[in-house]
Amino acid sequence: MIHAEGPLLTIDVSDRTTRTEDVDDVLESFVGGRGVATKLAHDRIPFDADPLGPENSLFFSTGPLQMSRMSFTGRMNCTGLSPLTGGLLSSNAGGFLSRNFTGAGNAVVEITGRSDELLAIHVTDDGVEFEEVPELDGATVSETGDVMAERHGLGDDQLAVAGPAGENAVRFAAIVTTEHRAFGRGGLGAVLGSKGVKCVSFDGDAAPDVDIDAISMDIHREAATDDDNPMKAAGTTSVTEYANHVGALPTRYFSELEFEGAADIGGDAVGDKKYKKGTCSQCAFACKLPTRDEETGLETEGPEYETVMSFGSNAGVDDVVSVMKSNDLCDDLGMDTISCGDAVSAYLAAEDEFGNSDLIHELVEKIAYREGVGDLLAEGVARAHDELGVEDWTVKGLEFAAHDGRHLNGQGLAFATSNRGADHMYAEFYSKEYPLVGKDEAVDPEGLDGKPPLVAEKENHNAILDSGVVCKFSRDFLTEERLEKLLDADYDDLQAIGARVVELERHFNNRRGFDRADDALPYDLPNFESALDEYYEVRGWNDDGTVPESRISGGSDAASADD
Template structure:
């Protein structure tokens, strides 16, 4: 099985030390990206670690496809113990950093310990430099980028950094790269903040070569370049009105299921503000959304569909420019737009202030700095809802994405069992239900579908391939078999190992069936859970047998 090449670089920011480890055996089992980082995190982060403690570790990792020149591969992975979900969690970001990371010659960079002062960590193929950066305290992400350009001749694609949200340990703070691309979900920006790491940069000229099928990759690139796909014009917002009219668009903190001003925040409204094409590294699909509003002097990237929901319909805000402003604030402060928007929506519900964009923007800033009510809201919906007097619209502490499980019941089951909670990208079962491949209503036959798609997404995030490209019309099963040099079912088995190691780690932190719950009822939900656990070979209480994970350890010896 093809896998990433390169060493593990461990950086202890407390001791100001760095060393390398050969992890070829682990890579051969877990490919790269989310897979290898999950394996390392499971084995090296103590099960009883404090997410904000020095014993927590954060992993940057890339996969074998990132050394190619193929479309849909401009992404990389981060993994760590999440302060939002309290479990092992992975998130990935697009942009241009994955190739810069690969140029260091490492396949994984692990950050551990905690610095006694704010630092930037500069990783190159020649070593690691620790730079005290007291002047960057409370700096926004664009200010960090400017500093790195002025002082180190580093470009936006070389930089991963946190904003004030991460420094202030907002539980849904993200890590930003290229200023507008986010390792968004789960709060790993707050973990870097707890470690006093403002930025990590990557630069080098030591990319490891991997033998890939050039003809197959060229065909994918041609297809991406020539495809007539609405997403190339409107990104993920392309289906906003379709979803609102035919399924559900969560509105006013999930109290309603469609939004009367959807045309003012949907795909056409976003496209009107788009002023040029945008893409990730070497990708010809170019689905990104550089947008601006001349009247306000606002320039940003996005919003994507999830942000249109969280800061638009869910906050009762019906002006795309207001949503763009919320998006830009989150990018500058380093906050996940889904969790932040949902949390702001919960606050608006408690104050009966839906549709007040000025209050929305003011609240985002308070969250980033933990000022006033922002200190409570920085904890996220699960920890703040009781004091706010609203329902807890989250799973395992993670706020919901836009795709409503009350209508898309398979996606609802996916939210419940997903190791990272209410995140739509853990399975994207929603695609099958939107497209009519399976009936959105009911759970009959869906545990097996959810399991298969979990395994598929785990491999996809290890490869790494963008979710927008990992579709039958672009990167299909036969393509993966060709490039990876193995049967597709072997790749799915690798994905299953990743899911099980995440679950096993979380089990050791006390999570079980009682955490696989939803804030609404689904038909035959408990029997669907039973079926899902049986398909995975797990215990009835939703825990992974220790013997299952020990088999993976033995395979690596």
């Protein structure tokens, strides 16, 4: 099986020491990316660790496909204990960081401990340098990038940055790279900030040699020539009007499922603001959205569909420039646009202020600096909803993404079972229910009959893509057969590895107190409890949503027994 190459580099910022160790056995068993980082985090982070304490670790990792020139591989993984959910969580960022990361010669970089001084950490193929940067206290992502460029000649594509939100322990703070790409969900930016680390840079020419099948160039060519795909013109916002039409677009803090202003913030509206092509490293698909508003001079990247939901329909805003500004503020301050937008929308619901763009932008800044009511909203919806007097629209403490499960019932089940919480990309089941896939893979969005095994299968598949590491938008190009060739492994074996990754996440969270009660939704779905029973049975888990200890101690084959 093809897998990532290189050592684990551990950086302890408490005493500014480093060490490398061979993790070939983990790489061989878990491919790379999310799989390897999950295994290392499961074994190295104490089950009772404080997410914002020195005993928590962040694991940056890439997979074997970052050694290729294939489209859809300009991504990498970051894993740690989430301060938002309290569980083990992996987040995935695009851009150009991954190739610079591999150039430094490591398969995984672990950051642990806590520094008393604010640090920039520079990782190269020659070693690690610690730089004290007290002058960057409170600096935005762009300000940090400017300083690193002037001082060291580093580009934004070489940096992973904690903005002011990360320094201020906003529970949904992101780690931002390439200015507008983010390890967004779950608050890993707050973990980096809690360690006294402002940014980490990666540079070098020591990328390992990994033999990737020639089929990667076929995929690259097809991605370059597929000009009819709506994703190329408007990115993920291309689904906005359709989601609205079928009643799957959360609106006014989840009180409605259709938004009368969807066309004003959707694919065409964002496409009209796009002024050039944008992409990730080595990707010919170019689905990113560099946007500009000539009247105000605002220039940013995006918004993508999830931000159109969280700062648009869910906030009652039908002005695409307002959504662009919310998106840009979150990027520069270092916050997840989904969680931040949902938290802001919760406040708007409480104050009957839907559509107030000036207030929205004010709240985003207050959250990042924990000023006034921003201090409450920075805790996230699950911790703030009682005081606000609104419903708790989260799963496991993670705010909801779009693609509403009240219409897309299988996606609703997938939100509940996801170890990350209400994250749409964990199983990405909505693609089957709109559908965004061929007729042979599509399912009726109504009901849960027959869907639990499909949800588990999608979770496993996506765990492998996240270990590869491959963008989910490769779904039209990367067939099971092609994935087998690229990773030189039987697809059933890959599915078993994916199941093992999901199971390790679940086991870690079980040890922190998570069980069936956390696989819950704030709305009813038909036969939900029986579907949950079936899902656990497929997984080989206990009825209470916990993993039998024998499956963890039994080794890598245990997770595949019932898959």
